[in-house]
Amino acid sequence: MKRGKGMKFVGDSRIPAEGRMPNIPKDYSEYPGKTEAFWPNFLLKEWMVGAVFLIGYLCLTVAHPSPLERMADPTDSGYIPLPDWYFLFLYQLLKYEYAAGDYTVIGAVVIPGLAFGALLLAPWLDRGPERRPSKRPIATGLMMLAVIATIYLTWESVDEHDWEAAAQQGEIIEHEIDQDARGYEIYSEQSCIGCHGNQMEGGAGAPALFETGLTVDEIKEITVNGMGDMPAGMFDGSDEELEILAEYIANDGHEE
CATH class of the missing domain: 1.10.760.10 (Cytochrome c-like domain)
Structure with a gap:
């Protein structure tokens, strides 16, 4: 006698009719293009993309080693520091009046904190099933705004910087002395x-x-x-x- 889905009664005990089910990902065929199993489908794609970028980055570091400048001198007040390229947009942001001087905390902590915090919370703020950018105007708009702002600030920082003066102030001067004297x-x-x-x-x-x-x-x-x-x-x-x-x-x- 059967009662309930997939159950059989034997005496006073109930045992599963099918036994333990194998670990098979859920069938998402009813939702084509909407979602997929996290493991292994989605995670495997993420790993593959990450591996491509990692190999490309390693090749770039081998082909273009980090440039070295002369030994740092804390007494040189005329030295103009310049951060690495991936921080140039923040460097440029701190040049504006509303994000520098008395408002440095806003430019250095508040604005970047809101931007990166929104990025971290994006999966919870926008939980829609759609993948097309046109179907997610808020998320797409915010992402485009962040990309455009980053590109613009980086470009402004590169355009305004005096690269000739920077090369001269960081130039390594080779000087040989007589160490046998x-x-x-x-x-x-x-x-x-x-x-x-x-x-x-x-x-x-x-x-x-x-x-x-x-x-x-x-x-x-x-x-x-x-x-x-x-x-x-x-x-x-x-x-x-x-x-x-x-x-x-x-x-x-x-x-x-």
């Missing part, structure tokens, strides 16, 4: 290398020591008595070593 030995022993670098290129707030335009006596004065952020008493060598070091620096890392 007695002056370089003193330079290393006196811990000058810790602040001014092993190529006298400067760094960590310390200036470069080549093409300074200083005389030997001026270099000796600064070495002993300090100047700016460099305190006095850093040099503890002999007068002869001081003379050799000063001449070495005055000659841009070479002996006479």
